[in-house]
Amino acid sequence: MKRNVFYLLMVFFILGSCSRDEIQNESPEIAVTQKDPLTEKQINAEINQSIKSTGSFAWSGASDYLLWSAVFRGNKVASIGFGSSREDFDRSLSPDNEAVQNEVLDVIKKYEGKQDRLVLNSDQFLNQIDVIIEKQETIIALRQMKNIRYLEPADYRYFDIENNVNGSVAKSSGSSSGCGFESTALNAADYTTVTPNAKAPWSFYKHNITSAWSYSTGTGITIGLVDTGVSSEQSLLGNSFNNGSSSGRTITKKGVYVDSVWPWSTGYDGASDKCGHGTKMASAMAAPRNNLGQPVGVAYNASLITYRAASNVVLDGYHEQNGVKIAFTELANNPNVKIISMSMGHIFSVGKIEDAVKYAYSKGKLIFCAGGTSTSFTNFAGVIFPAWMPETQAVTGVKENTSNQKCDVCHSGAEIDFTYQMERTSGSSIPVLSYYNAQADYVGGSSVATASTAGIAALVWSKNPSWTREQVLNKMRQSATYYPTPSSDYGYGNINVLQAVQ
Template sequence: MIFLKQQKKIAKSIISTLLLSSIFTSCESELDNELTTLSGIDTQQKILTRKEINQFIFETTESNQTSFDWNMASQDILWSAIIHSNNEVMIGYKKEEWNNIDVRNYIFENSQDKNGNVEILNIKKDLIHTLQEGIENKTNKEEIIIEENDRLLSFTIKIFNIETLRSIATSSTIRYIEPMYDLYQEANNHNSISKDNGNLGCGSDNPRYDLRRNYDYVDLSPGGKMGWNFKYHKIKETWDWGGISSKGNGKGIGIAILDTGLSHRQGQLTDGFSQGNEYMFNEGLVQNRTIKFSDKYGSNGSNPIDECGHGTALSGVIASPRAKYGIHGVAYGCNLYNYRANSDVFINGTKDITAVANSFIAAANTSNVRIISMSMGSVTRSSRIADAIVYAYRKGKLIFAAAGTTKFGSFISGQYPNLPNIVFPANMTEYNGDVVYGVTGIRTNYTACNDCVKGKNVDFAVVMEQLNGTQALATGKGGLYATTIGGSSVATATMAGIAALVWGKNTALPRADVVLALKQKSDYPFRTNPIFGYGKVNALEAYKYFDLFGGF
């Protein structure tokens, strides 16, 4: 662990305002994610308020220009966050001699081992036993275990006293201890703001009857509507070049979307599920497509559900058919795999983290999936999700994640009106930043959209907002009428669709060739834009990129 100048500046600010005696530390690197030592914790220390914890989190993210890692927290902040997390912490474990790379190698190489490695399982049992030692009642001992994920070498458990935490914090078999801290709970009290009632990103479900032809949309044969913004990325030209029912539309490419689910009332995407067919999804110009749904967040199994509307809207942006009705998806020939991984767009707490990580693993293990699109994020980094994403990357998946919304800050007790930095996991930098590509939205004049985050870890930008605020077309939760959706969410879904258009030209291509084409046929092929990365992609030129070399 090393001391960072940025952390020292933050420490001085927090000390002067909150009277803390903290030393702020940061990890030497993302791939050496060791836990901050807790040996000096005072059992009589002050429990900080949520407002104080949130202030530290946001000042740290602003200083470092990245998401918050609990390894950045001082001793008193970490324990205070555990207290405010209903005592829930997610713990990652490992063999004593392993570093983070060894752990991820094990996860990748042993993902199908249902029985697990005996030595690894014993390490977990020993840790849980240590955590249970201070509890007398047998029932309570059993209840402190919230959930376990042997595949990703982690579990969630309750810790009730600081001595218990100290007993494992210095263990060489611990990778991380992350409080399940709820940023939604109001500062200075314990009254929780219900996440499901927060509607973060939700509400994109009502049909729009006021949309204007040749302004909000363009009519196309055989019917239906194309987004006004497609022209900025040459999407229709790519369809035409490849043949509207053959290549150039994502045919043969599987796209997994991790979001809030899929509405059973959206005819373009789900009608026919109960009868075991997908006739409306396949009613367009491209036939014999696959659409599958999996609920990793709740208990609906393969029965479509989306109480939010966000996942349904973005699924339509990606994959709605080119038919006589509704909107046309960017990759209207692709196969769609929809994973319900949350109830809104903010990843927060045990249930969210578990669902998102499990969705990444499921998509990674689905051979037909080539691209993963996720328009959700978090101010704080989750090591379990990061491990699952690295696993998916190593399985050959091309992953896009939303850069985030500036509104995230105001959602958290209204303390911070704007969030200036790209959120997790779009800001992951493993594998030279290629593990995840962060996407943001821009206006027609190449400025960030109203709520879109920009910054150093953004990789691509997608036009999705007109100067007067008009947003991109999407599918609503019900019926065949179009609606609109904005932010980096729709930009990410659009980018995933563009990648499918390029990959669909030759489904045998490796991921690296597709990424190269996207980068080279962007506005900034050498990634020289400091806030938009490679910038806007020309889908047609990316599709044709290797033609000069004998066929792409």
């Protein structure tokens, strides 16, 4: 279903992977004639030209000069993935990982001409390090090493630069899948009241979710949510998580995001959502079947572990990318977690995030990622990173009563695995809890489609707790519109959840 193509996310994104094979591990004398790095405007222009001419951009295909310029302009921080092969990402499976890391650092020391203040971070689970590099010679020498899987700028902010050049808004709160603290009076036509006094969104009936609750409500399943955190002001996602018909479950909130423009800054800024996006995703997948007249989530008896991994849905900076990497590796190592859902991404593939996704997949996690949602800032349409990765299930939103008409801002493509109806003919999207108590709102795009599908997976797995990830996935596929022959742009389509849990 998946192929590596250029694409973008909810407020945008794309792909790009790196490998350099069969190159000698030597430290040759490097002669460099160009000493001044390209400007940020020039770097973005080369990236955009690649996208226009080939449909994609990847740092692995960039010239040494372009790559070094981007590293230099990105606070001189580079991300390096090392290992004996492209798939050698897990430190625990690489007995020589320390020796290889030291070999990489020796090359950096030689060409940088210094011995200390080189390593910003060395990941304890992945064969990945973040280093300070100032010289183009160092980039060239590293790219000639056979044990380098990827070498990328770790803090080059493409979208911020595009904003400055074009006056665009890359991180708009105006998108239904972006940030926002708004609340809205729900239209009575967009929900049905169910016992004890919860609002079941219209989409639940389109997917037979309310009927499926007779068989499964998500009990015993823990979902990991990688997003912008969860509001501390919404008690139904806090100390009232077990309100109404929801009981015996937990919500755990973690924060792994450093709110600073400087990559060397430390200190997480907490687990609380400061965007609003993560709160809505948590609501869509697992809000309680409450007695307060508020929207209920798909798997209202599933447990949640939520991560504030980024400030926004666009992972355009060192701390956001690093936060996502940490969230995935921690969830991977948590034996209670069965499912991971993320509705964020970036304009390029990010090697450290790729590694973390692969790491989580290797631990048996079922991973759902948003296929992409556009705003006026986005000029392209397609499936975004990391949703295009074969280790993830890419989800997009479609219009009411269809499985092959994407929502007005949703992306589609060959990498899509499932769809979810989230846009009504009236224009309404999905009712969810708002940021504040006793308030509701609507949320749309591939973001809510992804969170809802993660909730569906929890219902299926809860009904069949001894099943493997592949058995759960196969049941979801078998219960969807296009099984056994997936659509070229919409995967298996909409899931009939009642059929999936019977």
